[in-house]
Amino acid sequence: xxxxxxxxEQARLPFDRMQxxxxxxxxxxxxxxxxxxxxxDVESSYNPHKLDVxxxxxxxxxxxxxxxxxxxxxxxxxxxxxxxxxxxxxxxxAYPTHFxxxxxxxxxxxxxxxxxxxxxxxxxxxxxxxxxxxxxxxxHHYPSPRQVQRGDMHRDVQIAxxxxxxxxxxxxxxxxxxxxxxxxxxxDVLLPPLESMLQQYxxxxxxWCHFDQIRYSARSTLYxxxxxxxxxxRYPQLYVDTAMGHAGSVYELSGERHSRxxxxxxxxxxxxxxxxxxxxxxxxxxxxxxxxLLLWGRRRxxxxxSLPDALRxxxxxxxxWKLIYHEEI
Ligand SMILES: [Zn+2]
Numbered sequence: 540x541x542x543x544x545x546x547x548e549q550a551r552l553p554f555d556r557m558q559x560x561x562x563x564x565x566x567x568x569x570x571x572x573x574x575x576x577x578x579x580d581v582e583s584s585y586n587p588h589k590l591d592v593x594x595x596x597x598x599x600x601x602x603x604x605x606x607x608x609x610x611x612x613x614x615x616x617x618x619x620x621x622x623x624x625x626x627x628x629x630x631x632x633a634y635p636t637h638f639x640x641x642x643x644x645x646x647x648x649x650x651x652x653x654x655x656x657x658x659x660x661x662x663x664x665x666x667x668x669x670x671x672x673x674x675x676x677x678x679h680h681y682p683s684p685r686q687v688q689r690g691d692m693h694r695d696v697q698i699a700x701x702x703x704x705x706x707x708x709x710x711x712x713x714x715x716x717x718x719x720x721x722x723x724x725x726x727d728v729l730l731p732p733l734e735s736m737l738q739q740y741x742x743x744x745x746x747w748c749h750f751d752q753i754r755y756s757a758r759s760t761l762y763x764x765x766x767x768x769x770x771x772x773r774y775p776q777l778y779v780d781t782a783m784g785h786a787g788s789v790y791e792l793s794g795e796r797h798s799r800x801x802x803x804x805x806x807x808x809x810x811x812x813x814x815x816x817x818x819x820x821x822x823x824x825x826x827x828x829x830x831x832l833l834l835w836g837r838r839r840x841x842x843x844x845s846l847p848d849a850l851r852x853x854x855x856x857x858x859x860w861k862l863i864y865h866e867e868i
Contacts (some may be wrong), residue, residue: 553669554628554640556733562636563605570603576852578604578839580820580860582675582720582780583747584611584644586826587626596827598638602836609674611826612649622649623660628668644674651696654704666715671863675720676708679729681754685827687791701732709736712743720746725760733753737774751800754790764806771814782823785838804845811850816858
């Protein structure tokens with residue numbers, strides 16, 4: 540594929556983060572007035588061709604949330620020879636207090652098969668269009684549980700984080716100051732290259748998605764509350780998003796309960812209390828489950844409820860707000 544493709548002309552209006560701020564604050568307050576802790580979901584994506592926006596927005600109101608959304612890279616976009624979609628800007632314009640637009644995530648096949656051209660597009664549009672953060676980049680990604688169920692195994696993505704694409708992405712994050720979301724399975728052999736990149740790019744803000752989600756326990760003996768506490772101490776630009784399965788969720792390919800948080804909550808609460816603005820709420824709604832927001836929202840609230848009082852509001856929305864607006868609320 541030849542370089543970044545032009546966006547649609549009608550979608551050229553960039554996002555103005557400061558102009559949107561008052562509306563978001565008003566929405567947060569109105570959710571609080573209903574007796575709910577607001578949620579800011581930092582990591583979700585959708586397929587513009589499959590989203591029932593009116594129903595989805597109504598579910599967002601029920602859940603009490605603001606969503607940072609990136610338009611998923613549907614394969615039909617790649618088939619049309621495009622690597623970038625401006626749709627999340629349009630979505631925010633249509634519902635200016637519900638959505639925070641996010642740059643397209645690096646997913647299959649735009650990223651896994653056209654990584655360099657995809658980064659060309661990201662470089663061209665991210666800052667020019669005012670995106671406050673980048674979407675989720677998959678470096679090591681086992682098939683998701685829903686993909687396993689439908690026999691869709693192409694997503695076993697493995698891209699070296701310390702390879703050329705990784706260096707370009709970390710450098711882009713440093714240059715723009717924009718956080719990026721990272722999908723990277725938690726395994727012993729994968730930790731040294733990630734740590735090396737955090738050392739080499741100390742100003743790149745990285746949101747490591749899927750807190751304490753380990754799909755094969757035999758491959759992960761090093762990660763845990765004490766290791767992550769050390770990393771959070773050492774790398775002030777490292778954040779963690781808490782999109783993970785519920786306590787009983789089993790990863791079918793390994794037969795294991797992959798959300799380890801639930802078995803060592805009190806140890807994690809100590810780490811979170813020491814770094815309260817580094818843990819972010821996230822639902823990880825994807826293009827194949829935008830009709831299940833009520834269920835996923837309920838599960839996020841179970842997680843928020845599992846936290847000590849002093850942490851709930853910070854993890855639910857204050858940490859995300861600080862990351863996006865560089866201020867505490
Ligand atoms: Zn992910």
